[in-house]
Amino acid sequence: MGEYVLEVRNLEKYYGQNKVLDKVSLSVRKGEICGLIGANGSGKSTLMNILFGNSIIAGTGGYSGDVVFEGEKVQISTTTEAIGRGIGMIYQEFMLIPEMTVAENIKLTRENTKRIFGRALGSELSYVDWKKDSEDAAAVLEQLGFQIDNSYLVKNISVNAKQFVEIAREVNKQDLKLLLLDEPTAVLNDEDAGKLMKVLKELAKKGTSIIFCSHRLHEICEVCDHVTVLRDGKAVSDYGREELDMRALARDMIGYDVTAVKKERRNQEKKAVLSFRDFSVYMPGEFLDRLNLEVYEGEILGLTSLSGHGKLAAGYGVMGQFPVMGEFLYGGASMDVKNVRKTIEHGIFLLPDDRKNMGLLLEHSVRDNIVFSGFYGRNLFQKKAGYIFSVKDKKEIERYVKEQIEKLDIKCGSPDQKVKELSGGNQQKVCIARAVLVAPKVLFVMEPTRGVDIGAKEKILDMLVQINREQGTTIVVASSELEELKRISDRIAVFCEGRLSQILPPDASDEEFAFAFTGEEGEDGQ
Amino acid sequence: MDSKIKLPQIIITAFMAGLFVLAALLGMDIPELISGSFTKFVMNGVLVLAMIPMINAGVGMNFGLPVGIVAGLLGMCMAIQLRMTGIAGFLGAVALSVVPAVILGLIYAKILNMVKGKEDIAAIFIGYSFIPIMNFVWTVAPFTNREMLYPVGAEGLRPKISLENYFGSVLNELFVLKLGKISVPLGLLLAYAAVCLLVYGFFKTKSGSVMLAVGENEKFCQLSGIRIDRVRTTAIVLSTVIGAAGICVYAQTYGFVELYNAPLSHSFPAVSAILIGGCIGRQAKISHAVLGTYLYQTIYLLSAPIANAILIPQMSEIVRMIITNGIILYAFLKQERRRRQ
Amino acid sequence: MMKKVRKDELIVPVTFIVFSILCFFLSGISFMFLAEQVALRFIRNIILVLALIFPIMAGMGLNFAVVIGTMITQASFIIVLNFNLTGGRGAALVLAVSLVAAAGVGCVIGRLLNKVRGREMVTSIVVGFLANYIYQLIFVAGFGTVIHVFNKKLVLSTGIGVKNMVDLKTFKEVFDNLGVFRIGEAKISMLLLAMIIVCGFFVFYLMRTPLGQKIRAVGMSEGKSANIGIDTDRIRVIVIVLSTVLAALGQFVYLQNIGSLNVYTEHLDTEKFACAALLAGGASIRKAGVKNAFIGVVLLHTLFVLSPLAGRNAFANASLGEYFRSFVAYGIIAFALVVNLRLERKGE
Numbered sequence A: 001m002g003e004y005v006l007e008v009r010n011l012e013k014y015y016g017q018n019k020v021l022d023k024v025s026l027s028v029r030k031g032e033i034c035g036l037i038g039a040n041g042s043g044k045s046t047l048m049n050i051l052f053g054n055s056i057i058a059g060t061g062g063y064s065g066d067v068v069f070e071g072e073k074v075q076i077s078t079t080t081e082a083i084g085r086g087i088g089m090i091y092q093e094f095m096l097i098p099e100m101t102v103a104e105n106i107k108l109t110r111e112n113t114k115r116i117f118g119r120a121l122g123s124e125l126s127y128v129d130w131k132k133d134s135e136d137a138a139a140v141l142e143q144l145g146f147q148i149d150n151s152y153l154v155k156n157i158s159v160n161a162k163q164f165v166e167i168a169r170e171v172n173k174q175d176l177k178l179l180l181l182d183e184p185t186a187v188l189n190d191e192d193a194g195k196l197m198k199v200l201k202e203l204a205k206k207g208t209s210i211i212f213c214s215h216r217l218h219e220i221c222e223v224c225d226h227v228t229v230l231r232d233g234k235a236v237s238d239y240g241r242e243e244l245d246m247r248a249l250a251r252d253m254i255g256y257d258v259t260a261v262k263k264e265r266r267n268q269e270k271k272a273v274l275s276f277r278d279f280s281v282y283m284p285g286e287f288l289d290r291l292n293l294e295v296y297e298g299e300i301l302g303l304t305s306l307s308g309h310g311k312l313a314a315g316y317g318v319m320g321q322f323p324v325m326g327e328f329l330y331g332g333a334s335m336d337v338k339n340v341r342k343t344i345e346h347g348i349f350l351l352p353d354d355r356k357n358m359g360l361l362l363e364h365s366v367r368d369n370i371v372f373s374g375f376y377g378r379n380l381f382q383k384k385a386g387y388i389f390s391v392k393d394k395k396e397i398e399r400y401v402k403e404q405i406e407k408l409d410i411k412c413g414s415p416d417q418k419v420k421e422l423s424g425g426n427q428q429k430v431c432i433a434r435a436v437l438v439a440p441k442v443l444f445v446m447e448p449t450r451g452v453d454i455g456a457k458e459k460i461l462d463m464l465v466q467i468n469r470e471q472g473t474t475i476v477v478a479s480s481e482l483e484e485l486k487r488i489s490d491r492i493a494v495f496c497e498g499r500l501s502q503i504l505p506p507d508a509s510d511e512e513f514a515f516a517f518t519g520e521e522g523e524d525g526q
Numbered sequence B: 001m002d003s004k005i006k007l008p009q010i011i012i013t014a015f016m017a018g019l020f021v022l023a024a025l026l027g028m029d030i031p032e033l034i035s036g037s038f039t040k041f042v043m044n045g046v047l048v049l050a051m052i053p054m055i056n057a058g059v060g061m062n063f064g065l066p067v068g069i070v071a072g073l074l075g076m077c078m079a080i081q082l083r084m085t086g087i088a089g090f091l092g093a094v095a096l097s098v099v100p101a102v103i104l105g106l107i108y109a110k111i112l113n114m115v116k117g118k119e120d121i122a123a124i125f126i127g128y129s130f131i132p133i134m135n136f137v138w139t140v141a142p143f144t145n146r147e148m149l150y151p152v153g154a155e156g157l158r159p160k161i162s163l164e165n166y167f168g169s170v171l172n173e174l175f176v177l178k179l180g181k182i183s184v185p186l187g188l189l190l191a192y193a194a195v196c197l198l199v200y201g202f203f204k205t206k207s208g209s210v211m212l213a214v215g216e217n218e219k220f221c222q223l224s225g226i227r228i229d230r231v232r233t234t235a236i237v238l239s240t241v242i243g244a245a246g247i248c249v250y251a252q253t254y255g256f257v258e259l260y261n262a263p264l265s266h267s268f269p270a271v272s273a274i275l276i277g278g279c280i281g282r283q284a285k286i287s288h289a290v291l292g293t294y295l296y297q298t299i300y301l302l303s304a305p306i307a308n309a310i311l312i313p314q315m316s317e318i319v320r321m322i323i324t325n326g327i328i329l330y331a332f333l334k335q336e337r338r339r340r341q
Numbered sequence C: 001m002m003k004k005v006r007k008d009e010l011i012v013p014v015t016f017i018v019f020s021i022l023c024f025f026l027s028g029i030s031f032m033f034l035a036e037q038v039a040l041r042f043i044r045n046i047i048l049v050l051a052l053i054f055p056i057m058a059g060m061g062l063n064f065a066v067v068i069g070t071m072i073t074q075a076s077f078i079i080v081l082n083f084n085l086t087g088g089r090g091a092a093l094v095l096a097v098s099l100v101a102a103a104g105v106g107c108v109i110g111r112l113l114n115k116v117r118g119r120e121m122v123t124s125i126v127v128g129f130l131a132n133y134i135y136q137l138i139f140v141a142g143f144g145t146v147i148h149v150f151n152k153k154l155v156l157s158t159g160i161g162v163k164n165m166v167d168l169k170t171f172k173e174v175f176d177n178l179g180v181f182r183i184g185e186a187k188i189s190m191l192l193l194a195m196i197i198v199c200g201f202f203v204f205y206l207m208r209t210p211l212g213q214k215i216r217a218v219g220m221s222e223g224k225s226a227n228i229g230i231d232t233d234r235i236r237v238i239v240i241v242l243s244t245v246l247a248a249l250g251q252f253v254y255l256q257n258i259g260s261l262n263v264y265t266e267h268l269d270t271e272k273f274a275c276a277a278l279l280a281g282g283a284s285i286r287k288a289g290v291k292n293a294f295i296g297v298v299l300l301h302t303l304f305v306l307s308p309l310a311g312r313n314a315f316a317n318a319s320l321g322e323y324f325r326s327f328v329a330y331g332i333i334a335f336a337l338v339v340n341l342r343l344e345r346k347g348e
Helices: A043-049 A055-059 A079-084 A102-107 A130-144 A159-171 A190-205 A216-224 A246-254 A313-318 A340-345 A355-359 A366-377 A394-408 A422-438 A452-470 A481-490 A510-518 A520-525 B005-023 B030-049 B052-058 B064-081 B085-113 B119-140 B186-202 B207-218 B216-223 B228-254 B262-276 B286-309 B313-339 C002-027 C031-050 C053-057 C068-080 C085-116 C120-142 C167-178 C190-206 C210-220 C221-226 C232-258 C270-280 C290-315 C318-345
Strands: A004-015 A019-030 A035-038 A064-069 A072-074 A088-091 A178-182 A209-211 A227-229 A234-240 A273-281 A288-296 A300-305 A324-332 A348-352 A381-384 A390-392 A442-444 A474-478 A491-496 A499-504 B160-161 B175-180 B180-183 B255-259 C164-169 C180-182 C186-189 C260-262
Touching: A004 A209, A019 A035, A019 A043, A019 A209, A035 A043, A035 A190, A035 A216, A035 A246, A043 A055, A043 A178, A043 A209, A055 A442, A072 B085, A088 A159, A088 C002, A102 A130, A102 A324, A102 B228, A102 C180, A130 A159, A159 A190, A178 A313, A190 A209, A190 A216, A190 C290, A216 A273, A227 A246, A234 A246, A246 A510, A246 B052, A273 A313, A273 A474, A273 C260, A288 A313, A288 A474, A288 B119, A300 A452, A300 A481, A313 A324, A313 A348, A313 A366, A313 A442, A313 A474, A324 B186, A340 A348, A340 A366, A348 A422, A355 A422, A355 B216, A366 A394, A366 A422, A366 B207, A381 B255, A394 A422, A394 C270, A452 A474, A452 A481, A452 C002, A491 A510, A499 A510, B005 B030, B005 B262, B030 B180, B030 B228, B030 B262, B030 B286, B052 B186, B052 B207, B052 B228, B064 B119, B064 B228, B064 B255, B085 B228, B085 C318, B119 B262, B119 C120, B119 C318, B175 B186, B180 B186, B186 B207, B186 B228, B186 B286, B207 B216, B207 B228, B228 B255, B228 B262, B262 B286, B262 B313, B262 C290, B286 B313, B286 C068, B313 C085, B313 C120, C002 C290, C002 C318, C031 C068, C031 C180, C031 C186, C031 C190, C031 C232, C031 C270, C053 C190, C053 C210, C053 C232, C053 C290, C068 C085, C068 C164, C068 C232, C068 C260, C068 C270, C085 C120, C085 C167, C085 C232, C167 C186, C167 C210, C167 C232, C186 C190, C186 C232, C190 C232, C190 C290, C210 C221, C210 C232, C232 C260, C270 C290, C270 C318, C290 C318
Parallel strands: A019 A234, A035 A209, A035 A227, A088 A178, A178 A209, A300 A474, A300 A491, A348 A442, A442 A474
Antiparallel strands: A004 A019, A004 A064, A064 A072, A227 A234, A273 A288, A273 A324, A381 A390, A491 A499, B160 B255, B175 B180, C164 C260, C180 C186
16 A cells, blocks of 8 residues: 555644644555544544644644654645645535636636746736636546536536535646545535545545545445544544444444433423424524424423534524524414514523624623623613613612522622633523523523533533423523433434434434434435 | 723823923923813814714724714704804704704614625715715705805805804803913813713613623624614714714814815814724723823824924824824724734 | 626616716717817726726725825836936836836735735725825925935925926927827827736736636635635735736826826825726626726716716806716715625625
8 A cells, every 4th residue: 555645643732722632643545545533523624724734723823743744744834835735625615716617616726828928927927728727627527427517607506516626626636645525525415425435436546645524424434444533632543444333433423421311301291382494594604404393392402413514503593693594483473583682572592602702792791791681682670760761770680690690600709790701611601691581481502511611511501401490491402512412401403414314312322313413314214 | 991001192192292392392382282282172072072982883983974074064054044143053053963963874874784894984985975965065055144155156155154253162262261371161171071971971871881782792782682783873873963063063163164075074083083092993982082182183283383383384284194094004903903813 | 696797787887878978968068079088088097997906806895005006106206307317218217116116015005905804995095095195294394304305496495395286298208209199189199008008908818817817716705715725915915016006007107198297186086086987887896807997987087077067057057067076986986885795795
């Protein structure tokens, strides 16, 4: 098989305090296809970004450890440099210019030029040879076995086709030594995915090394020469071609540690409070595709998926944050998601995952944050002070805020402290206190425990259960932490590639979940 | 709390102090300059306050200040037409300008809400294109008071209408306090303080604090059920109304109502003044406006006689405009750096 | 989708044509006179309008800082005259100095605009204003104090500050002697005409080279372009350099044709009128071509020539026509901004 093209040794990377890569080592030989799998947050993308010189790496303090490319220790700091060294990358979200044609996209930065003005002007300033570009593009597309008129604008072609154009662009590079693929088959149907697999194998035969990230385990098993599994920033296992086993991979990816399901199962009346009918949400990076789902009154419903597969989109769609299609019913009546105020007045509320940018007023005090939605959105704590202006009922606010701080154990100096000075966990508790005040009938909570320390995590989960039991609030929790969902949810809906893959009871086995996550079983049914 | 005085303010203050020293060395009448600085300060102060609601609601700098100014001019023209005089005349003019200010403000808000994120550039051109429309109006409006019209020949209102017989200097001459050689126009300062207090009070009310919250985090407010566009509209209308009142104060001190292209010249200085006061574009406090206006206007006031003394009279205007635009550019760069962090 | 864009592109030019026809009949002037006036203004303004195309294609919007290019040319004229250099040598020197200086300054502006991504337009306006006052400072106060005066004819009687009006006949003659092209009364130097054609071709050509492809890619999606290995910062600086250099060249042609220079006012508002012209030709703040520039300059200036005359004829008041004219110029920019930004937001 020949020498190593790429060797990665003890790679470490921090985003702020967060360690996202922990002593990862990986090596790829010439002409080898290396599989890379891992759940969200496992460090896959970060690893790719380091290899491809994405500016986000340098912008967040660089990395430590060695990257050895073709026997030479390198520190790739720009994508231009990576491309210059013969590294190509295919992104999950396409890096295609929508207003340009297929041919232009394939040849962008590597155009053929006519030499009417001789070499004096340099190739940058020579006239583009459109015909030759078009021929080149057609040739490479044919090599991929994909038929498309390459004069179409990319914005007008199907998602499938876009994926092939993107691949064609990389394959067309003359001296491609290493190709990185980030979930390239996520949008392809089985037939096209099969074609792609064939192309990758041929490419590898010609000597290009490939790193292939995918969550479709059967594809990984089909094409990869060896597979590395990442979990929580660590390379947890590495399998050779012969040892590959889908079950083992799935387990390594999700992790073993299972805690017993604490919660007793409840027998509930199945009365739908929310219904989604072919509900699609065009949320960038979290597309939700025609969801049909009933949320029952009084339940805690967990939504989960790998990142980017749609667990967050339903909630944000309901709150009118992104364009939607299809219908959303509340208590049997169709709702206009655009009118957020009305939605909230009807008793639907959402706590966002991005606390800093959407969930908190960082410059305001703890008190202001807790009462904000209730006071301004639902007109609580108002009293008429004899004249026409309604004023804040300061005493009542004070009492409520004190009570919540105690109840939720929010660690802050005083209610006047600015929220930005609190820790992540305490910030999240402030958010929950805010939601409690609004007393919604249905509460969407996005990633409630992200960036939260363990102690606070317990409190937050308890609180959610308590709200559910005591106030009868229906809660929809979207989270990537499956263990937590298992502990609090009555049902767990698993999404894959933007579609609802399975609805599982919390005591379903890890394997069932693993397959639901990767959509492996869902595919048989399609 | 980041209301600390920062480097730019220190530089500007030092520059002002330096000008005072220079003026003294050139043998100028310092008490008179100080007295003048008070009048200049209030004269422009209210216009600068017109920045605050829009900045605080996250709409950005009110580069469309001419819209508010035009409303004020309409109010004053009506007051002159009705021959209102004295303090009552002044208050009448302000009152009469509220209605056009609200109407124009609503239209202005409607447009700005369409261009979220790029309000400043849109506002600049809304101002620019609104002026010729108003020039048309000034030319054909059916005003009949002879003192407002072109003396002979041309049609329409004259570019500079004297307020001498109406309400010119009514605030300036109200309760003037003599402190040695320095005269302090108490009435004027009190009027300004009253407006500041009103704006301050507004931000303590419910709709005022919602406005601050929208400026800080629009998404958060939306998820709390607040109608963002409505809050922004309120802020823009408020800014327009304050702008209208601002030009009335300006005109009564100046002694003339300036029509036609004159409103355009106020927006950049006003933006710059509040930036000099320490606002960097996300939250504006009354203190920013007050400090900024005083520093900005006093520098301008001092630089004029100094420039005359060194025989290049245009210098003071040029230097003022370099400071104005330089500060705005500095603020843009600084905001960008903040956003990246 | 395609059809809708086409309609958007047509609506502005068609409105201009309708108003122009209306004004033409109201003004009661001869077609020849109109053609002559418009041709002259076309020659004087077209290159400045062309200078706006690159920044638009690179996604930076209307580059109001082109006004700095025009100021650089004016400054070069004054400086060269100050050294008493006249005639062909002087003209060549002016051209060389202004182009080199414009490239240097363009580089600085480009870097500055890279620091304020997303607000390039408003920043370019402020930078333009700032440069204007620095320019004034140099020629009002700098000349005769810091800068030594070699040519006494340039400065005011006090010895400080350049006069309002500077005569450029000495340069104009050089060009006129190389052959002129007549439109009615007006004379246009063949050489200048050639320069315009070359500029038009240059912009058209450049957008069809690999560099042009990169500019378009950056304009359509900066993030994606960066990820496929385009150095977006560099492209954006190149674009502003080209824009500033073209603007300087444009002002050179303009001043050559006029033969005199209003030192403090000649450049004022030129950038806004240039933007208005480009938009009148059916460009948007995201997309513009040579075609838009050529059509737009003709349309805008036709209306500019006609509207005061129409105002005088129809309402016995020329200033009404002038108000209409400024309204059109500024209004079209405001309109384009609102329409484009709204479409963008809807598209998201």
